[in-house]
Amino acid sequence: MLDNFSLKDLRSAVELVGGRVPLEASGGITLDNIRDVALTGVDFISVGEITHSVKALDISLTFEGGE
Numbered sequence: 126m127l128d129n130f131s132l133k134d135l136r137s138a139v140e141l142v143g144g145r146v147p148l149e150a151s152g153g154i155t156l157d158n159i160r161d162v163a164l165t166g167v168d169f170i171s172v173g174e175i176t177h178s179v180k181a182l183d184i185s186l187t188f189e190g191g192e
Contacts (some may be wrong), residue, residue, distance in 0.1 A: 130153040133162055139166035 127138055129152035142148060149169035150162050162170055 126151055126169065132165055135162065135165035135167060 126150055127135055127150050130138065130150065135150055139148060147168040149171060150165070151171035151173070153173050154162055154170060154172050159170060159172060163170070170192040
């Protein structure tokens with residue numbers, strides 16, 4: 126997990142690891158910069174921005190008539 130790395134540091138980490146372990150970029154990634162992050166060569170990208178502002182939907186289920 127490479128959290129809050131700059132693009133330069135992401136590229137350096139990818140080069141250092143050389144594919145021996147999968148790398149995931151996280152932190153500070155937006156829909157505006159995700160392409161640049163992908164081009165660094167990381168294997169996975171976490172984008173928390175897509176869930177940070179989502180409003181929860183309140184759903185409930187009530188069972189009646191049970192013994």
